Amino acid sequence: MGGDERRMHVRAYNHWVSLLKGRPFPSIEDLDPGNVADFGAHGVLLDFAGDVTDPGIGYLGSKLRDECRLGGDIVRVADVPGRSLLSRLTDHYLQIIANRAPIGFEAEFVSLRGCTTLYRGILMPFAAADGGGIDHIYGVINWKDVADPVVQARLDAELGAAVLAGPRGAGEASAWADGPLADRGAAATGHADLAMTGSLADALMMARETAAAVRAADTRSRSALYRALGRAHDFSLAADDDRETYLRLVTEAGLTIQPRAPMTPMVKLVFGPDYDKTRLTEFAAVLGHARRHGIAAGRLPTFLDGFEGGIKAIVAAERQARRPAGTAPHAPTLGERPVIARLPLAVEAATGDAVVLVARMGADGVLDIVAGIADHDLATRALKTQDRTAIAHKP
Structure with a gap:
């Protein structure tokens, strides 16, 4: 989204702040939603003084109405078509009641016209004319379609x-004939x-x-x-x-x-x-x-x-291929080496500690573990010995 959309978002918030006059929320009497700078046509006013679950729509800006292809029969939030741009605003109004503060948001969605649309909006609370609680919310939204x-x-x-x-x-070069790039001609x-x-x-x-x-x-x-x-x-x-x-x-x-x-x-x-x-x-x-x-x-x-x-x-x-000849490949660390077997064994060691197991080969070809030693240095030396042996026997 470009700077124009962001500025509209900020201008709407600044206007809300200018109406506070030391109060927690501006009075709805101070708002003229159809004549608010240049963003009135992008606005909507929700009036939930009568029913918080289905607010009325007291005002709907002309550009927002045209974008959503709405007629004059939109009088309540329940009338707002799903997947319309207007629903992007009305879906957020309960957050205002809960947070008791303006909320800005931006996202994208696929509209009813099948276009991917980026939008940025803000909802701002307004108090009742008698100075009571929040009973109106004014929202402003701007948008742009995204090309495939x-x-x-x-x-x-x-x-x-x-x-x-x-x-x-060649003609353009003459305008710069006396400039620092004059010796480069057309370039x-x-x-x-x-x-x-x-x-x-x-x-x-x-x-x-x-x-x-x-x-x-x-x-x-x-x-x-x-x-x-x-x-x-x-x-x-x-x-x-x-x-x-x-x-x-x-x-x-x-x-x-x-x-x-x-x-x-x-x-x-x-x-x-x-x-x-x-x-x-x-x-x-x-x-x-x-x-x-x-x-x-x-x-x-x-x-x-x-x-x-x-x-x-x-x-x-x-x-x-770029490694110099004779350079040894990177030896994997203890944590990088694959697990070749797992067995339960009582050894005093924390998770991830190096443990050396000492075993002898049994007559049946199965290793008999005779000791478990938690010693990082000993394990490191053993692994280095194993790596050198593997390299020496590599065909």
């Missing part, structure tokens, strides 16, 4: 592609530096469109993610054939290429630099893995789909 996430992602991607592939504005407009044509532009446009759809829908579909990674890989391969343009894109995006993480700028250009850093690191590992194995353009989704363990396994494989 996939449609919005496609629009965003097409807009980005239009900027990237846009013509160089002084900023957009000129992003202009590119051919396979790299197409590859980035397709990659961004697919990645944006994944981001906007917050999808957990493996196939959608694999498709986005596949197009990111295709873009990285296209960048090899147009290195100059790729380097310009990286620079204009404020990114840097580091020898230890060459694929990171690739995924940031596709998925956006503000995307989750952990996921970006994983995606960069996937692209690096695809490079190491010579995966051709268009083939990465199929490769990922057949890779046992998926992206997590690829990340682990890449970390192992």
Whole structure:
């Protein structure tokens, strides 16, 4: 929700405060709901002086009425259609009675028109004209419809592609001819530096469109993610054939290429630099893995789909591949090691403490436990010995 909606929310509250005049609640006599600044058309006045379980509707703003497609037959809360925007306000009124204070709220819902709608509202209590308890509630709500996430992602991607592939504005450069970027000619407009044509532009446009759809829908579909990674890989391969343009894109995006993480700028250009850093690191590992194995353009989704363990396994494989030769793998801690057996045994130790069990092999091939020793240092030395033995016998 943008600043306008938030300001309306705050303006309504500030108006309520201005009517307090040292009282716990403003008097209903001081409120003119149809002529309150610019938010009267977004308001509703509930009157429950007669029936707290089914308040009357003393006023309904024109914009709110039009949005909910309501006629003149709405006179009580019971008449409010479910899943209407007005119901988002009226559903909260009992909280005001219980808390005896204004309540603000925001959420989203699917309206009767089938649109996903974001809304922000506030309900404020008003006292009876005779100075008694709360008998009216004035509510204000603002809203906006949300575009379908996939449609919005496609629009965003097409807009980005239009900027990237846009013509160089030679005419615009003259306005900056005496500026600090004068020596860069047409590039002084900023957009000129992003202009590119051919396979790299197409590859980035397709990659961004697919990645944006994944981001906007917050999808957990493996196939959608694999498709986005596949197009990111295709873009990285296209960048090899147009290195100059790729380097310009990286620079204009404020990114840097580091020898230890060459694929990171690739995924940031596709998925956006503000995307989750952990996921970006994983995606960069996937692209690096695809490079190491010579995966051709268009083939990465199929490769990922057949890779046992998926992206997590690829990340682990890449970390192992980057580990210097002779470097010992990480030895699991006591808490990380899998349980191989469980048995009840009286040992003075707290949960999670290291306990060394001393046993001898029985004639029937079953271990006979003869002692249990709670000693962390002894357990650590025993595990290190076991790890060295396992490595020595590893084929």
